[in-house]
Amino acid sequence: MSLDIIASNKSFDGWHKQYRHESSVLGCEMRFAVYLPPQALTGQKVPVLYWLSGLTCSDENFMQKAGAQRIAAELGIALVAPDTSPRGEQVADDAGYDLGKGAGFYVNATQSPWREHYQMYDYVTKELPALIETHFPISSRRAISGHSMGGHGALIAALREPGRYRSVSAFSPISHPSRSPWGQKALGAYLGNNPLLWQEWDSCQLLRHHDCQPLPTRVDVGLDDPFLDEQLGIDALAEAAEAKGWPLALHRHAGYDHSYYFVASFIEAHLRFHAEHLLERD
Amino acid sequence: MSLDIIASNKSFDGWHKQYRHESSVLGCEMRFAVYLPPQALTGQKVPVLYWLSGLTCSDENFMQKAGAQRIAAELGIALVAPDTSPRGEQVADDAGYDLGKGAGFYVNATQSPWREHYQMYDYVTKELPALIETHFPISSRRAISGHSMGGHGALIAALREPGRYRSVSAFSPISHPSRSPWGQKALGAYLGNNPLLWQEWDSCQLLRHHDCQPLPTRVDVGLDDPFLDEQLGIDALAEAAEAKGWPLALHRHAGYDHSYYFVASFIEAHLRFHAEHLLERD
Numbered sequence: 001m002s003l004d005i006i007a008s009n010k011s012f013d014g015w016h017k018q019y020r021h022e023s024s025v026l027g028c029e030m031r032f033a034v035y036l037p038p039q040a041l042t043g044q045k046v047p048v049l050y051w052l053s054g055l056t057c058s059d060e061n062f063m064q065k066a067g068a069q070r071i072a073a074e075l076g077i078a079l080v081a082p083d084t085s086p087r088g089e090q091v092a093d094d095a096g097y098d099l100g101k102g103a104g105f106y107v108n109a110t111q112s113p114w115r116e117h118y119q120m121y122d123y124v125t126k127e128l129p130a131l132i133e134t135h136f137p138i139s140s141r142r143a144i145s146g147h148s149m150g151g152h153g154a155l156i157a158a159l160r161e162p163g164r165y166r167s168v169s170a171f172s173p174i175s176h177p178s179r180s181p182w183g184q185k186a187l188g189a190y191l192g193n194n195p196l197l198w199q200e201w202d203s204c205q206l207l208r209h210h211d212c213q214p215l216p217t218r219v220d221v222g223l224d225d226p227f228l229d230e231q232l233g234i235d236a237l238a239e240a241a242e243a244k245g246w247p248l249a250l251h252r253h254a255g256y257d258h259s260y261y262f263v264a265s266f267i268e269a270h271l272r273f274h275a276e277h278l279l280e281r282d
Numbered sequence: 283m284s285l286d287i288i289a290s291n292k293s294f295d296g297w298h299k300q301y302r303h304e305s306s307v308l309g310c311e312m313r314f315a316v317y318l319p320p321q322a323l324t325g326q327k328v329p330v331l332y333w334l335s336g337l338t339c340s341d342e343n344f345m346q347k348a349g350a351q352r353i354a355a356e357l358g359i360a361l362v363a364p365d366t367s368p369r370g371e372q373v374a375d376d377a378g379y380d381l382g383k384g385a386g387f388y389v390n391a392t393q394s395p396w397r398e399h400y401q402m403y404d405y406v407t408k409e410l411p412a413l414i415e416t417h418f419p420i421s422s423r424r425a426i427s428g429h430s431m432g433g434h435g436a437l438i439a440a441l442r443e444p445g446r447y448r449s450v451s452a453f454s455p456i457s458h459p460s461r462s463p464w465g466q467k468a469l470g471a472y473l474g475n476n477p478l479l480w481q482e483w484d485s486c487q488l489l490r491h492h493d494c495q496p497l498p499t500r501v502d503v504g505l506d507d508p509f510l511d512e513q514l515g516i517d518a519l520a521e522a523a524e525a526k527g528w529p530l531a532l533h534r535h536a537g538y539d540h541s542y543y544f545v546a547s548f549i550e551a552h553l554r555f556h557a558e559h560l561l562e563r564d
Binding site: 010264 | 291
């Protein structure tokens, strides 16, 4: 697989870069962004945090708005931000912002017309990491995080792929999509209308019904998030984790909302949390 | 004058807010953003950094991309980001991105059709600070900074308004607009084609021909900035400052470009520079 570079910007003595490539899993051209900290520029392999973005986002939102590069540069951690759905004229779409392009929900679709391209789960957990670890001085020490729909993506990836990540975190995740209007619409379209088929793509259900291997987990949510009650299912996540004995550190923040102003305020804490596990000696 | 709030987001224990108001100087409705650090929330008056943005920008670019709130919160400095031109259907515009809306160049236009609304200099140096100091717990201890066209704006404001600011800084400023294609186009349109009329709006010319009261000044520029040679006039600024004995600390950075990735990498240094002067005991 070849990579075409689109942009390259020096940032905190490291480099933010955007690339285009053909995804065989998605059957379309995709864009992603990577931040290489200064430690990677000497060829040393560095660990990596994958960041999954929320509805309507691309690879750019996190890189431009979270302010994560400063801390990644200090810690020597690479950042990788994929897009949020397959792209291109041939890719099925919906008029709503919460289905189709910009709203892949990090699942593998089984229903027409989505299944042809919407295989975002395999893309973000397998194809993209393989590409990253081939083309960059980035090791297989992976952590995963994300925001909103991307927080959901990070949690299901960590729960479904034992051994693949060393830690997981999320901001304002859609933790129980089977009970969230956003999740019901997307999972119904991508996977079909039988909610039993959604279980494997719902963090709360995965915790309840599967033998998941415990992984350090941090979740932050703002108590003035307008989506808190209807869409995020944080209480259900806390209960499922508690019942399972899952190591969830849940932080609720008065006054904060769903925006990147919230993410930026706590991204340093998330990166330091991941660093504890990514930089640990074996 | 009344203010209508558009958005409010908690950020690093302070608040990012966007407002709309009628500007009498510009004759149109304007939007601006303010960051109130936690120290301002108790009613204590805090000093302020005004940030002037570059071509095509609004009040949002700096607040979303520079990562300045973290340091402003630590230091107890408010941030204010105005828009870059008058706005609205009745406001004259040009098809180019570098003239008209989004490109007010922080001058007071004298030429038709611009003079009716394009009085950005008076807006950012006088009307907006008066509004800010009336409506917010923000003192008259002011500093000013900006990027590209906004760096030009910050420098001319500091040079033309002795006593109004305690320090000035700029990222990649258009330092000598009389010799820059961007500057020639904009100053020609707003002020007329006689370059003598541009002198009062050109940092290098102001330094050469006026008795300016020395003010602590910091300028950072990236050596891989694609606009460095043709548009920015940094060497002319360095020479004019040197000849005048002006206290300019100029930092040139290998590998950095014109983007907000550059601004974000050095905004902490700029805020700490301004804090030395804004927080000084009288």
